[in-house]
Amino acid sequence: MYIERHIEQKIMEVGKTYPAILVTGPRQAGKTTMLKKLMEDEGIGRKYVSLDDLSLRDMAQNDPAMFLQIYKPPILIDEVQYAPNLFTYIKIYVDSHQNAGDFWLTGSQIYRLMRGVSESLAGRVAIFHISPLSQREINGANNLPLTLDVDTLATEMSKISPCTADEIFQRIWKGSMPAIASGKVTDRNIFYSSYLSTYLERDVRYLSDAINALKFNRFITAVAARTAQMINYNAIAEDSDIDVQTAKNWMNILETLGIVFLLHPYSNNVLKRTVKTPKLYFYDTGLVCYLTKWSTPENAEVGAMNGALFENFVISEIIKGYQNAGIEPYLYYYRDRDAKEIDVILEKDGTLYPIEIKKTAMPDSRMLNSFGVLDKATLNVGRGAIVCMAEHLSALGKGDLVIPAWLI
Numbered sequence: 001m002y003i004e005r006h007i008e009q010k011i012m013e014v015g016k017t018y019p020a021i022l023v024t025g026p027r028q029a030g031k032t033t034m035l036k037k038l039m040e041d042e043g044i045g046r047k048y049v050s051l052d053d054l055s056l057r058d059m060a061q062n063d064p065a066m067f068l069q070i071y072k073p074p075i076l077i078d079e080v081q082y083a084p085n086l087f088t089y090i091k092i093y094v095d096s097h098q099n100a101g102d103f104w105l106t107g108s109q110i111y112r113l114m115r116g117v118s119e120s121l122a123g124r125v126a127i128f129h130i131s132p133l134s135q136r137e138i139n140g141a142n143n144l145p146l147t148l149d150v151d152t153l154a155t156e157m158s159k160i161s162p163c164t165a166d167e168i169f170q171r172i173w174k175g176s177m178p179a180i181a182s183g184k185v186t187d188r189n190i191f192y193s194s195y196l197s198t199y200l201e202r203d204v205r206y207l208s209d210a211i212n213a214l215k216f217n218r219f220i221t222a223v224a225a226r227t228a229q230m231i232n233y234n235a236i237a238e239d240s241d242i243d244v245q246t247a248k249n250w251m252n253i254l255e256t257l258g259i260v261f262l263l264h265p266y267s268n269n270v271l272k273r274t275v276k277t278p279k280l281y282f283y284d285t286g287l288v289c290y291l292t293k294w295s296t297p298e299n300a301e302v303g304a305m306n307g308a309l310f311e312n313f314v315i316s317e318i319i320k321g322y323q324n325a326g327i328e329p330y331l332y333y334y335r336d337r338d339a340k341e342i343d344v345i346l347e348k349d350g351t352l353y354p355i356e357i358k359k360t361a362m363p364d365s366r367m368l369n370s371f372g373v374l375d376k377a378t379l380n381v382g383r384g385a386i387v388c389m390a391e392h393l394s395a396l397g398k399g400d401l402v403i404p405a406w407l408i
Contacts, residue, residue, distance in 0.1 A: 001182045001183060001184075002033070002037060002182070003030075003133060003137055003138060003178060003181060003182055004137070004140075005030065005034045005130065005133075005137060005324070006134070006136070006137055006142075006143035006324035006325070007034075007128055007130060007323070007324045007325075007326065008034060008037075008038060010128070010325070010326040011023070011035075011038065011128060012038060012041075014126045014326075015100065015101040015104075015126075016100050016101065017100055018100060018101070018124070018125065018126040019094040019097075019098065019099060019100055019101070019102050019103065019124055019125075020090065020094060020102065020103040020104075020105060020121055020124055020125040020126070021101070021103070021104050021105065021125065021126050021127075021128070022080075022105045022106070022107065022117060022121075022125050022126070022127045022128070023035060023104070023105070023106045023107075023128050023129075023130055024106070024107050024108070024127065024128070024129050024130070024258065025108070025129055025130035025131060025258050026108060026131075026132070026257055026258035026259055026283065027108045027195075027199040027200070027203065027257075028177055028178070028179060028195060028199060029130050029131060029132050029177070029178070029258070029283075030130060030132075030133070030178040031078075031106045031108075031130050032050075032078050032106055033178065034130065035076055035104055035106065036048065036076070039076060039104075044074060045074075046074040046075060046076055046104070047071055047072075047074070047075045047076070048075075048076045048078070049071050049075060049076070049077050049078065050077075050078040050079060051077065051078060051079045051080060051082040051083055052078065052079050052082075057082045057083055060077075060082070060083035060085075060086045061082065061083040061084070061085050061086065062085070064083065064085050064086045064088070064089040065089055067083075067086065067089075068086075068089055068090075068093055073093070073097075073099065073102035073103055074099075074101060074102050074103075074104075075102070075103060075104070076104040076105075076106075077103065077104070077105050077106070078106050079106060079107060079108060080105045080106065080107050081107040081108065081109045087117065087119070087120035087121055088120050090103055090120070090121065091120050091121055091124065094121070094124050095124075103125075105125075108203060108257060108258065109203065109206075109207065109256050109257060128323075128326060129258070129323050130323070131258070131283045131284075131316070131319070131320050131323060132175070132176040132177050132178070132283055132284045132320075133176040133177070133178055133181050133320075134176070134317055134320040134321060134324060135171060135176070135317055135406075135408075136321070137324070138171075138176065138181045139160065141156075141159060141160055142159075143321060143324045143325055144156060144321060144408075145318075145321040145322045145324075145325045145327060145329070146318045146321055146322070146346065146355075146408060148353055148382065148383050148384075148385050148401055150393075150395075150401070153393050153401070153403065153407065154393060156407060157392070157393055157407065160406065160407060162391055162392075162404065162406055163406045165301065165359075165361065165389045166297070166298075166301065167406075168310075168313070168389065168405055168406065169297045169298075169300055169301040169306075169309075169310075170297045171285075171313070172285045172286075172289065172297070172300060172309050172310070172313045173285075173286065173289045173294060173296070173297035173300050174188060174286055174297070175188060175192075175284050175285060175286015175287060175289070175290075176284055176285070176286065177191065177195075177284060177286065179191060180286065188286060188290070189290065192286065192287060192290040192291075193290075195287070196217070196220075200220075200257065200259070201213060201216075203257055204216060204253055204257070207253050207256060207257075208249070208250075208253065211250070215240055215241060215242055216250065218239065218240045218241065219236065219239075219240040219242065219247065219250050220254065220259075220291060221291045221292070222235075222236045222239035222240050223236060223251070223254065223260065223280065224282065224287070224288045224291035224292050225239075225291075225292050225305075226280060227280060227281055227282055227288050227305075227308050227309070227312045228279065228280070228281060228307075228308035228309075228311040228312050228315075229279060229280060229308065230275065230277040230278070230279050230280075230335075231251070231262070231277055231278055231279070231280050233247045233248055233251075236251075258283065259282065259283065259284075259287070260280060260281065260282050260283070261281055261283065261319065262278040262279065262280060262281075263278060263279045263280075263281060263315065263331060263332065263333050263344075264278045264332055264333075265277070265278065265279075265332060265333055265334065265335060266332035266333065266334050266345045266347075266352075268377060268378055274334065274335065274336050274337075275335045275336065275337070279333055281312050281315055281316060282312060282316065283316055283319075283320075284316075285309055285312050285313050285316065288309065288312060289309065292305060306359055307359050310357065310359040310405070311343060311357045313405070314357045314387050314405055314408060315331075315343075315344060315357070317408050318331065318344065318408060319331070321408070329346070330346065330347040330348065331344055331345070331346055331347075332344070332345045332347065333345065334354075334370070334373065334374070336373065340370045340373050341370055342354045342355070342356065342370050342371065342373070342374075343355060343356050343357045344356075344357065345374070347379070350379055350380060351379060351380045351381070351382040352374055352377055352379050352380070352381050352382065353381075353382045353383065353384065353385070354368075354370075354371045354374060354381070354384040354385075355384065355385045355386070355387060356368055356370075356384075356385070356386040356387070357386070357387050357388070358386055358387075358388045359388070359389060360388050360389060361388065361389040361390055361391070362390075363386045363388050363390065363396070363402055364396070365396045365397045365398070365400070367386060368384055368386060368396065368400055371384045371400070383399055383400060383401065384400040384401070385400055385401040385402070385403050386400065386401070386402055386403070387403045387404075387405055387408060388402065388403075388404070388405065389404070389405060390402050390403075390404050391404060392404065393407065
């Protein structure tokens with residue numbers, strides 16, 4: 001069963017004006033499946049080539065001119081990061097032909113790929129990031145980047161069936177990889193085991209030949225155990241039996257592969273007591289649960305990591321909502337040396353919107369006490385919110401919203 005991706009419409013729209021489109025994201029997130037489906041919808045006979053094929057990869061990298069003579073646009077080139085020499089020749093082709101939508105490209109190694117694209121295809125390529133499925137995609141709902149507009153949220157309330165805390169942890173534990181969500185794979189343990197040993201390890205070795213597989217497995221497990229926390233490279237390195245610099249390098253690899261993302265702290269010249277360390281999150285909470293050995297959703301819900309898992313789930317859903325709309329989100333967190341903390345700050349149109357994330361069904365205004373620290377910020381401060389396990393949309397004393405997690 002194919003699950004429609006929210007970003008499809010944006011890709012088709014932009015493809016009418018840009019000669020090249022690049023879709024990045026981790027392996028198994030559904031990049032190729034989505035673009036192949038869009039190829040069928042196009043009906044123009046676009047060719048498909050995967051550079052996972054070593055002979056095609058060799059030609060694309062070492063004789064890119066011949067490659068483009070044989071595989072003429074319009075074309076979809078999968079895993080294009082394996083042939084960085086191809087970018088210059090795509091640029092030459094694009095500049096001489098000026099045809100919208102000639103090249104659709106995918107790549108799993110995000111930041112390395114971005115460097116090659118920015119050097120060769122700047123101004124000629126539209127870039128989209130695709131993550132594992134959002135809950136709205138899985139449930140067939142329309143995309144809605146996080147908003148604190150009451151009317152919009154109230155309208156959405158009537159379109160989506162509410163779910164319980166138990167059901168939310170079912171989603172957290174199961175994860176959001178398309179193969180699992182679509183029912184193609186029924187055993188998520190086997191899927192994640194294969195994912196780590198096949199796709200992830202293969203790409204890791206491509207980025208760094210010197211990696212010890214067993215130590216890297218300990219490393220990614222140590223990272224998963226610290227999701228929704230400020231990065232502590234010393235502790236991660238100690239748990240993984242590696243040095244701190246190696247831990248930093250390997251964290252960069254996880255970012256490069258689209259497995260984790262960092263939420264940076266908000267600060268300005270007035271708020272001088274803020275911490276400088278980013279917090280760490282995974283795009284897929286199912287992988288976190290697998291790595292940290294939560295055997296059932298029920299155990300994850302009552303276990304020591306339940307708050308961190310819920311926070312990771314909410315923030316990753318917020319990120320996905322903006323990515324699926326083709327919008328770059330300006331999201332931060334706040335923490336100062338007095339231990340005052342705000343889980344998420346959304347900066348939009350010159351206004352800051354503070355958001356707390358709590359695994360509770362009965363929030364109260366005391367949970368929002370830290371919002372006052374933003375009174376010293378140089379930007380306007382808008383309505384705040386708490387995302388939690390509440391059943392319905394409501395508000396607290398000062399107009400701050402209570403948003404059910406199933407609504408985001």
